[in-house]
Amino acid sequence: MSGENINPYDDICSQLKICTTQLGMNPGIHEILISPKVIHTVSLPLEMDNGEIKVFTGYRVQHNDARGPYKGGIRYHHEVSMDEVKALAMAMTWKCAVINIPYGGAKGGIVCDTKELSIGEKEHLTRRYTAAISQFIGPYRDVPAPDMYTDAQTMAWIMDTYSVMQGYSVPEVVTGKPIELGGSEGRTEATGRGTAICLRECARSLNMTLKDATVVVQGFGNVGVHAAMTLSSMGCRIIGLSDSRGGIFNTEGLDPSKVLGHKIETGSVLGYPGSEELTNEETLELECDFLVPAALGHQIHEKNAGNIKARVIVEGANGPTTTEADEILSRNGVFLVPDILANSGGVMVSYLEWVQNINRQHWSLTDVNQQLESKLVTAYKNVWDMKEKMDLNMRGAALSMGVSRVANAIQQLGLFP
Ligand code: GLU
Numbered sequence: 001m002s003g004e005n006i007n008p009y010d011d012i013c014s015q016l017k018i019c020t021t022q023l024g025m026n027p028g029i030h031e032i033l034i035s036p037k038v039i040h041t042v043s044l045p046l047e048m049d050n051g052e053i054k055v056f057t058g059y060r061v062q063h064n065d066a067r068g069p070y071k072g073g074i075r076y077h078h079e080v081s082m083d084e085v086k087a088l089a090m091a092m093t094w095k096c097a098v099i100n101i102p103y104g105g106a107k108g109g110i111v112c113d114t115k116e117l118s119i120g121e122k123e124h125l126t127r128r129y130t131a132a133i134s135q136f137i138g139p140y141r142d143v144p145a146p147d148m149y150t151d152a153q154t155m156a157w158i159m160d161t162y163s164v165m166q167g168y169s170v171p172e173v174v175t176g177k178p179i180e181l182g183g184s185e186g187r188t189e190a191t192g193r194g195t196a197i198c199l200r201e202c203a204r205s206l207n208m209t210l211k212d213a214t215v216v217v218q219g220f221g222n223v224g225v226h227a228a229m230t231l232s233s234m235g236c237r238i239i240g241l242s243d244s245r246g247g248i249f250n251t252e253g254l255d256p257s258k259v260l261g262h263k264i265e266t267g268s269v270l271g272y273p274g275s276e277e278l279t280n281e282e283t284l285e286l287e288c289d290f291l292v293p294a295a296l297g298h299q300i301h302e303k304n305a306g307n308i309k310a311r312v313i314v315e316g317a318n319g320p321t322t323t324e325a326d327e328i329l330s331r332n333g334v335f336l337v338p339d340i341l342a343n344s345g346g347v348m349v350s351y352l353e354w355v356q357n358i359n360r361q362h363w364s365l366t367d368v369n370q371q372l373e374s375k376l377v378t379a380y381k382n383v384w385d386m387k388e389k390m391d392l393n394m395r396g397a398a399l400s401m402g403v404s405r406v407a408n409a410i411q412q413l414g415l416f417p
Contacts, residue, residue: 006298006322008087014323016090019399022392029407036086038062042132044110046125049118058110058129062142063089065104066409069140071096071347073147073176074108074129074154076122084297085109088147088318092347094402095340099379101351106142108133114149123157126150130161137162139172139358145350146176148221148296152188156181172357175350184353185365186372187346192226192294193369194345194376195316199227199290200234201380202312202337214288216240216310218247218280219295220259220269223316223343227292228256240278240286241269244295247283248275285309293320300325308334315339330393338395340402341383348372 013034020030044056059082062070072092085107093105110129114122136142146155155174159181162173171182179185186193203210215236217228220243228238237253245268248254254275262272270277284291284299287309293299294316300308305325313329314337315321321329321336329336352368387397 006301007083008081008297008319009083009090011298011323012087012090012319015395015399016403019396019403022390022396023400023404023407025403025407029410032410033064033090033403033406036061036063036089037065038136039082039086040133040136041082042129044125044128044132046121046128048121056110056112056125058108058132059085060108060133060136060142060144061085061089061106062136063105063107064093064406064410065142066406066413067093067097067104068102069104069138070106070142071101071103071145071350072106072108073145073346074110074150074158075147076110076112076114076149076154078111078113080109080111087297091318091340093406094399095344095347097402097405098340098383098398099344099348099375100405101348103143103347103351106144107147108144109147122154126154126157127161130158131165134162134165137173139170139354143172143350143354144174145347146222151222152176152178152183155183172354175353175357176346177353182353182357182362184349184356184368185363186368187349187353188222189226189230190349190372191223191343191346192228192316193230194348194372195223195227195292195294195314195342196230196234197345197373197376198337198342198380199231199292199312199314201377202314202335203290205380205384206312206335208289208311211235212237213290214239215290215292216283216286216288217256217292217294217316218242218283218299218320219293219317220263221294223346224292224294225256225260227294227316228259231290231292232256236290239288240283242278242280242283242295243269244280246270247278247280248272249278249283249286250275290314292316295320298322300329302328305329306332308332310334313337315342318343326395336394337380338398341379341394341398344379345372345376348375
């Protein structure tokens with residue numbers, strides 16, 4: 001995690017504490033919710049291309065499965081830590097519950113810098129990790145998906161390794177696969193597209209117009225790219241974009257597909273013709289209608305939250321805002337659509353992919369996008385209504401909705417033995 005030096009697990013637990021206190025929840029149920037059900041740490045020895053042997057560490061945290069099989073991505077990052085994976089696994093539990101899909105929450109990670117691995121090394125590391133966790137995943141047990149620095153190719157390697165170990169083909173063990181292997185139409189774009197849909201619904205609920213609304217997107221990976229492109233097609237003006245090297249700004253508006261072409265050619269958004277260069281911090285602090293953080297966690301923290309000039313923040317990333325920053329933003333009247341709603345389009349289409357796989361079907365892009373659209377519009381409305389009813393902000397409302405659904409499931413299952 002970059003940004004401030006805050007423990008991500010402590011941070012999400014303090015959000016949960018506020019929520020369960022507000023809900024008047026039984027302290028025993030709160031205790032169950034803060035305790036991940038299973039934590040796997042695996043050591044992954046790998047022979048590098050130069051013959052050297054290195055040992056990597058991998059995690060899979062299975063937070064809660066009261067509502068269905070564990071679900072959540074796997075991220076490859078040199079700063080991945082156990083506490084970050086625990087926090088992200090918990091966030092997946094709330095996310096699946098908020099959008100009402102029958103899954104629990106999990107997350108995985110390998111501590112590695114993919115920029116320093118060859119494609120062959122990345123494949124071997126992925127296969128070794130899959131073998132190490134193969135007994136704990138499965139279509140009705142735990143279904144991984146892509147996250148930061150993992151993609152459809154990574155999912156193909158996981159599917160293949162798992163299938164070889166089972167002795168038959170099991171496409172439904174992962175989502176976010178290549179289309180040829182049973183992946184869903186629209187899955188790659190789904191997270192960014194979902195973020196754009198939530199932003200549009202937010203504009204509608206706040207009586208803001210989308211035409212020419214100014215938008216800044218921090219992070220130009222899979223989520224940021226598709227959010228920016230969809231928002232641009234909805235009529236928004238993308239005035240700022242950034243990646244890990246820095247940001248670009250043009251008040252007239254940037255064309256995200258052309259910026260993507262430039263990034264593919266040069267490795268960064270920087271140097272895009274006709275744009276002014278900014279640091280990542282400056283990008284976050286630009287004056288705009290909507291800010292979409294779509295990079296790492298904890299980018300908006302106690303020290304910079306007071307400088308944010310956006311009217312609305314729509315969280316494309318997982319955990320981009322710390323709890324302290326949340327309070328500052330809310331005092332300053334910044335409206336915020338939280339991650340567990342705003343980036344739920346990815347897992348929503350993962351669910352559609354899994355349903356297609358277990359039924360041996362393949363749906364059209366139009367069908368997938370229609371379902372994504374209608375389910376997200378409903379989820380947004382439900383969270384908005386909850387906010388009005390309980391006099392909370394959007395994060396409090398989304399969390400209350402997710403947490404109470406999971407708590408109800410736990411109570412209905414009862415405690416074994
Ligand atoms: N990694 C994505 C997320 O954080 C997608 C997870 C999934 O599709 O299971 O929501």
